[in-house]
Each structure stands twice: as C-alpha cells, then as structure tokens.
Amino acid sequence: MFGIKIRIILALLLVSSIVKAQNKGTKYNIRTVAFYNVENLFDTIHNQKYDTDRTPNGKDHYTSKIYWDKINHIARVISEIGSAKAKNSPTIVGLSEIENRTVIQDLINSSYLKNKDYGIIHYDSPDERGVDVGLIYLKRYFKPVSHSSHTLYMYKPNGKRDYTRDQLLVSGILDGDLVHIIVNHWPSRSGGEMRSRPFRMAAAALNVKIIDSLQKTDSNAKIITMGDLNDDPISPSLKKVLKAKGKISALNPTDMYNPMEALFSKGLNTLAYRDNVNLFDQIILSEPFTKKDYSSYRFYQANIYNPSYLTNKEGRYKGYPFRSYSYNTYMGGYSDHFPVYIYLIKER
Numbered sequence: 001m002f003g004i005k006i007r008i009i010l011a012l013l014l015v016s017s018i019v020k021a022q023n024k025g026t027k028y029n030i031r032t033v034a035f036y037n038v039e040n041l042f043d044t045i046h047n048q049k050y051d052t053d054r055t056p057n058g059k060d061h062y063t064s065k066i067y068w069d070k071i072n073h074i075a076r077v078i079s080e081i082g083s084a085k086a087k088n089s090p091t092i093v094g095l096s097e098i099e100n101r102t103v104i105q106d107l108i109n110s111s112y113l114k115n116k117d118y119g120i121i122h123y124d125s126p127d128e129r130g131v132d133v134g135l136i137y138l139k140r141y142f143k144p145v146s147h148s149s150h151t152l153y154m155y156k157p158n159g160k161r162d163y164t165r166d167q168l169l170v171s172g173i174l175d176g177d178l179v180h181i182i183v184n185h186w187p188s189r190s191g192g193e194m195r196s197r198p199f200r201m202a203a204a205a206l207n208v209k210i211i212d213s214l215q216k217t218d219s220n221a222k223i224i225t226m227g228d229l230n231d232d233p234i235s236p237s238l239k240k241v242l243k244a245k246g247k248i249s250a251l252n253p254t255d256m257y258n259p260m261e262a263l264f265s266k267g268l269n270t271l272a273y274r275d276n277v278n279l280f281d282q283i284i285l286s287e288p289f290t291k292k293d294y295s296s297y298r299f300y301q302a303n304i305y306n307p308s309y310l311t312n313k314e315g316r317y318k319g320y321p322f323r324s325y326s327y328n329t330y331m332g333g334y335s336d337h338f339p340v341y342i343y344l345i346k347e348r
Helices: 002-026 064-080 101-108 193-217 236-241 260-265
Strands: 028-041 092-098 118-122 132-138 142-150 167-174 177-185 222-228 271-273 276-278 281-286 298-304 340-347
Touching: 028 064, 028 177, 028 222, 028 281, 064 101, 092 101, 092 177, 092 222, 101 118, 101 132, 118 142, 118 167, 132 142, 132 167, 132 177, 167 193, 177 193, 193 222, 193 236, 260 281, 260 298, 281 298, 281 340
Parallel strands: 028 092, 177 222
Antiparallel strands: 028 340, 092 132, 118 132, 142 167, 167 177, 222 281, 271 276, 298 340
C-alpha cells in the first residue's frame, strides 16, 4: 500500500513538473539575432571603380535576372533563420558583403520579407572591394536610438593605407531592453593567415575600444558583436585581443562570451576554402547576457543555419556552402558562408 502511494505521489510530481515546464515555455518571448555574409551582393549598375565584374558586361556576366535570383535566394534564407523556435524571421540581422543601401532595400522588399517591415541601418565604407556591412531589424520589436560607423585604419609595410570595412555600432531598445550591436567584417586572410593577422588584431582592438566605451557608460551594458571575422574562435584576435571566452563559468563582469567556440570544438563550420574548414562567422555577447535574469533578455542558444538546400550534396565541395558564384560562373546557389544566429529569451 505504501509503495502504491509513493508511485502515485511520484506520478503527480511528474505531471506537475511537465505542466510547469509547459507553462514556463509559454511565458517567454524568443528573439533571433543573426548574421549573414551574403557573398558579394552587388547591383548590376556600374557606379564605382570596384564593381565592373558585377555588371552584365563584366567577368561575372551579372545580369538583372541573376541579381534578382540572388536577392530572392538570400531573402528566403533570412526569412527562415531561427523560425523553428522563434516562429518568425530574425529580429536583428547583421549583413556583410553588400554593395550599398539599395541592395538591402531590394532584399527587404522581396516577396519573402516585404510583409515583415524591416528597417535598415547602413553606412558606405572605404573598403577596397566596395563592400559594406549593414543591419536590418524588425521595427515592431527593435527601436534604434543611435548608430555610428567606426573606421579601421590599417597601413601596409610601405606606409600606404589599406582600406577595409568600417565597424557599425547600433544601439536600440529591444522590447524594453537597451542593447548594443556591433556588425563586423574583419580583414581577409589574403596573402596568408600570418601575414594578414596584424590587420585582424587591429580590427579586434577597435572592437575592444567600442566595447570599453559602452561599458564605461554602463557597466552592465548588453553588447553583441557579430560578423565575418576571418578568424576562428580560437585565433589570437579573439583570444588575445578581444579575450572572448568559450565558457560562461569563466566570465568576469566585463568579459565577452563566445558561444561559437563550443560549435567550433565540435568540428562545425560556416565556410570552407581549399579544404580548410573554418568558423569565421560568429556572434559574441557581453557577460550580462549570460545572467539568469528573466526580466530582461538573456542568451539561450547559438546555432549555424545550414539546411540541406544551402549545402553542396556531392563532388569535391560536398558539405561546403552552396555558393552563388565560382570562378566568374553563376552556380545558382546562395552564399559561400552559412548564416549564424542566437536565440535571446525574456519572460513576458
């Protein structure tokens, strides 16, 4: 008899815990924050010295048909990122390798995104390839209060300036929370990883400068830095300069947490080049996002968005991102990078 009572009590406790878990799940807003390198999203108009290849008569034979095909492909991907849990497209999306504001406008006006009501923040950069970073956001959830562009000054061994992308800082209100977003596209590994490393170290140092300025104003500042960093989570720029840590338990109040480090340790990647598999696309958060404060947004989960249609199925590049261009030939794909994203949760 006593055993029966125990089993009944345990069963009731189990049911109670399930109900509480279900109820708990319905009490939280889930917002997706994403980053996507969209692989040279140019328009077809020759309006700068860097874009001649991406024109109908250029090396890429970049016609209006190809342009709109690429716009729709990228828009489809963005519309799906994080929707499994958030049941919506991302609230905030950082973008890199965009030519200008016009291509972002075409992106958010596409059939996949036009009903979402995205806003745009973009500055022209002095980059030698003519590409910029930018940010789009769902207006009903995120309200920008300030934004600025921060130039990275780099110099070649001969003393001449080497031009690259600016870093974009956007501060705004996310459902009542003040958050700060930095969108990056750090210098490439052109010329070799070691030779180009100082440029990425400098980019990380500029990130640190921006982050420090925010933390001096508010020691509990909620900061997200994201982008194509052209370095892995364990590279010196991330570890020695930004000092991003891969474990929440190791964080101090002003530290940055890199959830992508755990994904990298599992062998996951966002791009591949010459058989090197890398996780260059990252989203990194300040320590306050990791606190179990259910009255404001906190970090829940990090992921790489790599559904089967974004991945090459066979051949030499099996498992690599299904890119849009290869050696001046349109492949009909999407990008040479997978997008990355995080979920933020907050009690309703």
